[in-house]
Amino acid sequence: MPPVETSARFRTGRIVLYLTLTAISLVMIVPFVWMLLTSVKTPGDIAAVPPRLFPTEWAFGNYADALRAAPFATYARNSFVIAASHTVLNVLIASMAGYALARLRFRGSSLIFLAFVGALMIPTYTKILPEFLIVRFMPLFGGNDITGQGGTGWLDTWWALIIPGAVSPFSVFLFRQFYLDLPVELEEAARLDGLSELGIYARIMTPLVKPAFITVALLTFEGSWNNFLWPLLVTKSDSLRVIQVGLSVFRTENDTQWAFLMAGTTLATVPMVVLFLIGQRYFVQGFATAGIK
Amino acid sequence: MVSTRDRVRAAASGPSAAPPRRRGLLRARRRAGLLMVAPAVLHALIWIGIPLVAAIVLSFTSYDVLTPPRFIGLENFRDLFSDSVFRRAVLNTSVYTFFTVPVAMGISLLIALMLNTQLAGRAIFRTAIFIPQVTATIAVALVWLWIYDPRSGLANAVLSFLGLDGPAWLSSTDWAMPAVIVVGIWQGIGLKMLIYLAALQSLPTELYEAASVDGASKFRQFFSLTLPLLRPATFFVFVTSVIGAFQSFDQVYILTDGGPANSTTMMTYEIYKSAFREFRMGYACAQSLVLFALLLFLTLLNRRITGGDRATR
Numbered sequence: 223m224p225p226v227e228t229s230a231r232f233r234t235g236r237i238v239l240y241l242t243l244t245a246i247s248l249v250m251i252v253p254f255v256w257m258l259l260t261s262v263k264t265p266g267d268i269a270a271v272p273p274r275l276f277p278t279e280w281a282f283g284n285y286a287d288a289l290r291a292a293p294f295a296t297y298a299r300n301s302f303v304i305a306a307s308h309t310v311l312n313v314l315i316a317s318m319a320g321y322a323l324a325r326l327r328f329r330g331s332s333l334i335f336l337a338f339v340g341a342l343m344i345p346t347y348t349k350i351l352p353e354f355l356i357v358r359f360m361p362l363f364g365g366n367d368i369t370g371q372g373g374t375g376w377l378d379t380w381w382a383l384i385i386p387g388a389v390s391p392f393s394v395f396l397f398r399q400f401y402l403d404l405p406v407e408l409e410e411a412a413r414l415d416g417l418s419e420l421g422i423y424a425r426i427m428t429p430l431v432k433p434a435f436i437t438v439a440l441l442t443f444e445g446s447w448n449n450f451l452w453p454l455l456v457t458k459s460d461s462l463r464v465i466q467v468g469l470s471v472f473r474t475e476n477d478t479q480w481a482f483l484m485a486g487t488t489l490a491t492v493p494m495v496v497l498f499l500i501g502q503r504y505f506v507q508g509f510a511t512a513g514i515k
Numbered sequence: 516m517v518s519t520r521d522r523v524r525a526a527a528s529g530p531s532a533a534p535p536r537r538r539g540l541l542r543a544r545r546r547a548g549l550l551m552v553a554p555a556v557l558h559a560l561i562w563i564g565i566p567l568v569a570a571i572v573l574s575f576t577s578y579d580v581l582t583p584p585r586f587i588g589l590e591n592f593r594d595l596f597s598d599s600v601f602r603r604a605v606l607n608t609s610v611y612t613f614f615t616v617p618v619a620m621g622i623s624l625l626i627a628l629m630l631n632t633q634l635a636g637r638a639i640f641r642t643a644i645f646i647p648q649v650t651a652t653i654a655v656a657l658v659w660l661w662i663y664d665p666r667s668g669l670a671n672a673v674l675s676f677l678g679l680d681g682p683a684w685l686s687s688t689d690w691a692m693p694a695v696i697v698v699g700i701w702q703g704i705g706l707k708m709l710i711y712l713a714a715l716q717s718l719p720t721e722l723y724e725a726a727s728v729d730g731a732s733k734f735r736q737f738f739s740l741t742l743p744l745l746r747p748a749t750f751f752v753f754v755t756s757v758i759g760a761f762q763s764f765d766q767v768y769i770l771t772d773g774g775p776a777n778s779t780t781m782m783t784y785e786i787y788k789s790a791f792r793e794f795r796m797g798y799a800c801a802q803s804l805v806l807f808a809l810l811l812f813l814t815l816l817n818r819r820i821t822g823g824d825r826a827t828r
Contacts, residue, residue, distance in 0.1 A: 239629055246626060247643035250701070254646065256669055257658045272675060273667045319555035326548035334552055341563045345762055345810055347783050348803040351790050352566035352573070358580070389558045413540065419547030448651035450765050455791065466653040470769060473657065480661055490654040498649040502642060505649070506709055 254491070261285070261484035268480050281481065288485035296461065297468035298489055304383050304453075304464060305446035311388040312442045313435055319389075320397025321423045325409060335398065341391040346451075354455055357382045382456040383464075387446060393438050400434035401427060436504040444494055465490045574801040579794045591801035601802060603777050604785040605809075610692065611781065612760040615699035620752060623704045624745075627711035628737075641712070648705030652765035659698050660685070660770055688778045691771050695779050698766050703759070707752050714748035715741070754814055761810055782806045 256275075260268060261284055263277040289295055322328075323335045357376040360366060365373020376382040404427055412426045428435075450466040457463060463471070469486050498505060574591055576584035595601055626644060630637055647655060662669040663684040671681030682690040718741070726736050742749075764783040767773060773780035773788070782802065790799035 239632070239634070243626070243629055243634075243640045247640050250644050250647055250704070252669070253655060253658045253662060253701075254650075256662060260661065269667055271667050272672045273669060315554045315558070318551040322548040322551035326544050326551070328545035328548040331548060331552070334556060338555075338559065341559055343758075343811065343814070344563060344567055345758070345803070345807050347762060347764075347786050348570050348800075348807045349563060349566040351786070351796060351799055351803060352569035353562060354790075355569065355580070355796070356561070356565065386562050389555050391559060391563070394555055419544055420551070423547075423551070444649055448649075448653075450651070450653045450768075451787070466651050469657060470653055473660075473769070483657060484661070487654045487657050491650040494649045494651070495646055498646065499642065502638075502645075505645075506713065 254495075257484050257487055257491070260480055261488050263481055265481065284481045285485045288482035291479070291482050292468060292472045292486065293460065293463075294465065294468060294486045294489055297463050297465040298493075300383075300462060301447050301464040301466070301490075303380075304387075305443045307384045308387045308446040309439045309443045311384075312390060312393045313439050315389045316393035316438065317397045317428065317435065318423065319394045320399075321401050321427065323394070324398045324401035325404075325423075325427070326419060338391040338394050342395065350451065350455070353386055353452075357386070357456055377456055378458045378462060380462070383453060383462065386452070387449070390442070390445075393442060396438055396441075397431075397434060400431045400437075404430055433504060433507060436501060437507055440497065440501045440504050444497065447494060570800045570803055573797050574804050576797040578796040580796055581794075584797060587797070591798045594798065595801055595805065600777055600780065601782075601785050604780045604782045605805075607692065607778070607780055608761055608763075608782045611696055611699065611763065612757055614696045615703060615760050616753065616756045619700045619703040620707055620749075620756065622700070623707035623752075624711050626704070626708045627715055628741075630708070630712055631715040641709075644708055645705035647702045648709075652702065653769060655702060656698060656766040656769035659694075659766075663694055663770070685771050686775055688775050691775060691779045695766055695770055698770070699760065699763060702766075703756060707756065710748055710752050711745065714745055718744050750817065754817060757813055757817075758810055761806065761813075 259276060262280050262282055263284075264279050264281045267274055267277045267279070319338075323331055323338075358374065359370030360375035360381075361368050361370045363373070363381070364375045364377065364379065366375050367373075376385075408426055408430075409422055412422045417426065448466065449464075450470070453464040454467045454470070457467065465486075469483065469490060472486060473483060573584060575586060575588060577587045577590070578584035630641055634640075665671055665681065665683045665686075668684075670684065674681040684690050684694045722740055722744075723736060726740060731739065762783055763781055764787065767779055767781055767784050768787075771779040773784050783806070786799050786802045786806070789795045789802060
């Protein structure tokens with residue numbers, strides 16, 4: 223609770239603080255408000271000079287029209303499928319790896335951990351070209367022969383969209399940090415009770431780091447939903463397009479119909495905002511853990 | 516799946532494992548450890564290890580994807596140095612980073628300090644400021660594209676309200692880069708603010724009480740206590756922000772396509788263009804290695820200067 227302090231100076235300070243924070247928050251929010259308002263404007267309102275903040279006529283039909291103009295619903299579904307797959311795979315595979323690196327010190331485990339930390343340093347743009355080539359020349363897929371020649375490999379398939387993002391070194395790193403904090407006694411007691419190592423991981427330790435799971439899940443989902451360049455590179459057909467790529471293509475192909483575009487953009491941003499509002503605590507914890515430790 | 520494996524394992528080890536023997540336990544631990552990291556390691560080998568090696572190898576070749584790569588030695592790197600567009604991209608990336616990172620760091624530290632007080636509605640402010648961070652760059656860049664529209668966009672409407680004549684923003688060689696930088700700052704503040712806020716909240720209060728008793732002003736406390744104590748957070752924020760800024764791509768793709776007249780093209784954008792518009796994979800790999808080398812150099816340099824490697828441990 224605020225300390226009981228009523229001096230005039232304190233009160234002025236408070237007012238300035240609130241005004242400043244309100245102004246900053248407004249600046250951060252205004253683009254979203256502008257997006258929402260534009261998405262329900264008529265073409266006349268959109269072209270108005272100077273622009274009107276509020277529509278003279280609320281054109282909620284824009285959303286239905288936008289969905290007819292481009293399959294934004296399909297794009298959103300694709301994004302959801304990919305983000306959900308990445309989330310499940312990351313949580314499963316990275317938590318096992320993070321656990322092993324934190325708790326089961328074996329020969330070579332610190333080297334493996336160092337390699338993961340090193341992998342964090344490699345820029346996406348250094349990896350992405352060879353990754354594209356691996357996908358393109360994936361043997362025995364998409365008409366490719368055993369040497370990867372002849373077809374298109376994983377290009378324009380769900381494989382390309384899902385497999386390369388199945389585990390990120392960052393998830394492994396985060397899980398390791400969370401598992402490190404658990405007390406050794408628990409693990410040893412479970413071992414004396416004759417529980418296997420996998421059993422200790424799955425039944426004893428993992429339930430204790432539930433927040434870590436939620437954190438990694440939320441960060442993975444968000445990153446995957448917002449990803450643009452990779453899906454742009456590996457997909458061509460409309461049915462596999464993700465929402466971010468769909469938006470960018472819609473802009474170039476349709477001479478920028480702002481109302482529709484803003485309706486699509488709302489569709490692309492609102493789920494993440496809602497997710498963040500629900501899981502804010504875990505987002506914060508995730509970033510803080512990554513940053514402070 | 517786990518439970519089945521448990522049962523199989525329990526059956527396999529049988530009664531002989533009943534008296535817990537240290538050596539057997541250690542071996543079981545090692546086996547379990549290897550088993551559990553294996554999927555992640557395998558994935559990293561295929562999608563990080565091989566690509567890194569491939570990028571290095573391909574950078575010495577001329578490769579258009581359709582015909583096999585041809586070894587050309589250092590030619591790509593020689594070409595890089597005489598490529599004026601790529602030089603422009605390196606310069607633009609540096610300018611973009613130089614303006615977005617310190618400005619956003621300063622603003623976010625200020626906001627974090629403001630939010631690190633007993634304040635009603637703190638969560639609301641924090642949420643509002645963080646939201647640009649969780650939304651897709653592509654989507655928010657589209658909104659900014661509309662904001663920057665010279666005729667009916669919000670930016671020039673605000674300026675004309677203030678009695679100023681707004682520029683043509685994204686089609687002006689002078690204003691396109693500042694416009695892109697503003698978007699970068701706007702989107703980058705949330706995460707930095709959050710990390711600073713978390714760091715501020717973990718600072719020991721006793722030190723501040725002692726400093727107050729000793730009569731140190733708030734101002735003095737900030738410079739002599741807070742800033743030094745925030746060093747690990749600052750190091751982390753700086754390194755991750757520079758890495759992020761150097762890899763900005765999405766906003767340029769939407770806002771300017773690198774233009775006008777290459778005034779906003781970035782290294783990432785040149786890599787993308789070389790690889791997927793000109794199909795010069797070898798050359799693009801060489802460009803990507805330059806990006807990698809620059810990032811590595813900046814990180815190590817910063818680590819030297821601040822000595823703050825604790826943060827990334």
